[in-house]
Amino acid sequence: MQSQDVAQRPAPPSSAGPVVDVEQAEAALVEHYPRLVRLAYLVLPPGLGRSRRVLTAHALAQRALPRNRTPAPVIPAQHGGPPCSSGVESLGDGRDGDPGYALVRLQVLRMALEAGLPLKRKAWPKRSQLPPVLPQVWGLKLFPRSGGAEELALDQRLSTLSGPARAAYALRGLERLADDGVRKVLTAAGVADADGALLEADGIPAQYGLLDSSEFDPCSLQARPTDLMRRRQHLKAALAAGAALLVCGALLGLPGEGWGPDGAAAPPYARNPAAQAALDPAKLTRVSPTAWRGSARTDFSVWPARGDLTGDSSLLRRALTVWARPGETVRVSATPGTPSGGPAGPPQLLYAGTVDVARVVILYDGLRIARYAEPKEGTQGAALDFARVDGAGRAEAGAVVLGRADGNVRYLTAPWVKKAGERDLMKPGSGAMDLALTDGVTAPLASPVLRSGACTSWNVLQLTDGTKTRLLTDLGELVPARLTAGRPGSPGEASGAEALRTWGPFACSLGTVRSAGVRSVSAWAFNEQPLPDASGSAAWVCTRAETWRGGGARVLAQFHTPGGTYGAVAAKAENVLACGARQPHVLAGVLWKSKAGDWYLLAAGSRETASIRATGGVGGSSQTNLLTVPAERGARAELKGTLRDGRSIGGLR
Structure with missing residues (x-):
């Protein structure tokens, strides 16, 4: 049980670490806020639900700021990052893992673990075990954007772990800590059996790259309404009791939220004739298989309908209805800048068929590609994805x-x-x-x-x-x-x-x-x-x-x-x-270390660059589009260039 994995009184940070001022902790919290919130979201118990986990993760990160000067724990060493050219250092690189960050990370982790502890009859609940007072969002449910099948599978596997094991997996993946470092952080956070948590986390494949996905990002959110019918009923009741009774009776006659004829779709809000026509599978646009040969356009509008289920009216109806009004259990995702509303008219059918273990429908409305996917058996776990494709030509519509x-x-x-x-x-x-x-x-x-x-x-x-x-x-x-x-x-x-x-x-x-x-x-x-x-x-x-x-x-x-x-x-x-x-045009520079151990500022511009000048931590100039200047490790420089026509260009940052 989680109550046995986490000690009742967390161990304080090691006195061997540096003392952190409130200002230093605040700077670390603001700079690394998205990472801290993602860490809290991964550790919080999945039983809270995605919307409450999002708000709780933000609340825990915001509560991590200490009230006064506090000793920070010793910072464990990280694993190496992605491979890159040896001896190259970006002019704008920062450094995380400072004492202020280590302190707020430990506090976030400690509170996230406490949130998963069961409540006791004879003890007051901890603040982290209660729903957050702030932040609060009324009338909306917020949850991260959906990832792919791999992210969903990883989320399901993480839900089977205890809180300390989820914390161990997150520290390995997000923070890239070695097991010794994970063990130190978990112990400082009050985990009684850190070795057991690491062993339990070993039972899940090390798909750490997926933790950077939008599936686990509580800072990039989707919004959906809460129970609209209940809110409407309360409003009507406040205005006039008699009118509220009539409205409630009408609403009770609408379809419920279970799996009905429309599959994963939510109940309809209105009976607009044009909107209803867009949901009729018989009115879907179907293009001839040879239409593209004689068309002046070669884009998605001339794709024929393909797949072994193009004649399955029930599947097509479910896809269209879920597009118009996705239910709360439908996983909806859209690329940035893509509207996710229903089709304005009957869309074009590009595909309907069986793909691996799912039934898939691909639709096109002239602006967007929409993909509806459901399991072969039932509609539980249906997904709806959108991508903007307006202006696509032959090259992009491949x-x-x-x-x-x-x-x-x-x-x-x-x-x-x-x-x-x-x-x-x-x-x-x-x-x-x-x-x-x-x-x-x-x-x-x-x-x-x-x-x-x-x-x-x-x-x-x-x-x-x-x-x-x-x-x-x-x-x-x-x-x-x-x-x-x-x-x-x-x-x-x-x-x-x-x-x-x-x-x-x-x-x-x-x-x-x-x-x-x-x-x-x-x-x-x-x-x-x-x-x-x-x-x-x-x-x-x-x-x-x-x-x-x-x-x-x-x-x-x-x-x-x-x-x-x-x-x-x-x-x-x-x-x-x-x-x-x-x-x-482009101008950029790096700090480069030679095999002899000497550091240089190397800068280059495109061929129209006539001269380059470096100022700040490194000084030097060149009357060509290349610059090489001796430098010190960690130096910062500002680059300015002049084009052949006399215009100025700044260094890319």
């Missing part, structure tokens, strides 16, 4: 995700696709492995976003339509992102030999734009720089992820030294024009 299972992903391809293959983007010299196509459905291929552990490969989908060969990558959404390479404004497909060599060292950086509504990602090798120790030349590459909503583009400037497997992120920015068609 494939849609049908389903993910066992670390693999299966796609439905466009009718013009003649050949499909699987390629490891990290191995540009290797060829593509052919994938079988059955009525447009690919054989399963490994999904990079479902992988756990270190990034050692990045498998992408290669599609050939008779004119071009394109690469698409799964980023955890319905529509895979297109990969391109080349100068902004005129990039080419990433399937060519030179483009593949450009992408090779930087494939793992695609994980940074997972679930961000990405339409395409382009890689641009904007410069090469001779290294000051004569060990060769380093490559500078800029990657830019464009989104379906237009805004929110994410830019990374990356640096790759000879012989290295991975590139290192030198700078990153969001919502900037740099490295894009409207501003095809």
Whole structure:
């Protein structure tokens, strides 16, 4: 029982640690708030329900601030992070794991464990065992965005663990602590049997990468109404008792919340004729299998309906009705910027069939792709996913995700696709492995976003339509992102030999734009720089992820030294024009350590850069688009550049 795993009086932090001021603890709490809330959410007992766990996790994180100067525990060492080029340090890197963070992390963990203790008759409940007073949200239920099948399976496995075991798993995965470090933190938090908690956590596969998913992010939320009928009844009763009785009688006659003819759908709110017409399976738009051949458009609007269940009216009705009004048990997700409301009219049917262990329906309304999935038996556990695809052309409308299972992903391809293959983007010299196509459905291929552990490969989908060969990558959404390479404004497909060599060292950086509504990602090798120790030349590459909503583009400037497997992120920015068609310029720098142990500031700009100047912790200038200056480890520098036309450009940060 959990009451035996957690001591009644938690051990205080070790006096060997430094004393933390309230201001230092507050700074750590504000800086790492999302991480602390995620840790609390993972440790809290699943029986609270997703909505209450979200609010409780925020409440615990906000209560973690000490009232006065407090000794902090000794900070356990972390495991190494993701692989990167040795000796490269970003100019903007920060450092977590400070004493202030260690103190508030311990307090959050302690309260989250206490929240799972059973209440006792002869003892007052602890504050963490009671529903939080603040924050509170009235009239809405808040819960994290749904992840994929792997995240759901991990959440179910975590729910079977005790509180200390969930804490051990979270500290290993989120904090990357070694077992000795986990044992110290659990003991400081009051866990009586830390070794037992670690042993219990060993029973779950080490899918630590999934803990960064939106499934476990209580800071990125979806909102749904609470019991609307009950609220309406109370309001009517307050205005007029007689009117309230009539309204209650009418509401009681509506369908209940059980599994009725509409499956996982919620009760209807209105009988609008146009809305009802959109729910009629007989009125679904179905395109001829040869329509795309003579159409001026080659996008989702000319995809034919495929699958073995296109004639199953009951399944189609459930899919349409759940789209219009998803019930509380339906897992709904949408890419950023995608509305999740019902269709304005009858949508187009793209697919209805059996995929692995589920029945899947893919619909298109001209703006969005909607995927409805339910188990083969019953409708318990139904899911509804949305992706924005307005403005998609032949390049972006090449494939849609049908389903993910066992670390693999299966796609439905466009009718013009003649050949499909699987390629490891990290191995540009290797060829593509052919994938079988059955009525447009690919054989399963490994999904990079479902992988756990270190990034050692990045498998992408290669599609050939008779004119071009394109690469698409799964980023955890319905529509895979297109990969391109080349100068902004005129990039080419990433399937060519030179483009593949450009992408090779930087494939793992695609994980940074997972679930961000990405339409395409382009890689641009904007410069090469001779290294000051004569060990060769380093490559500078800029990657830019464009989104379906237009805004929110994410830019990374990356640096790759000879012989290295991975590139290192030198700078990153969001919502900037740099490295894009409207501003095809970029300037970035890194601190680099030579084999002899000397540190340098290396900076590079695109070919239109005429000069570079560094100020701040490192001073120096160059009248070319490359800069090499001796520096000290940990130095911070500001970069400014001048373009050939006289305009100024700032360093990407």
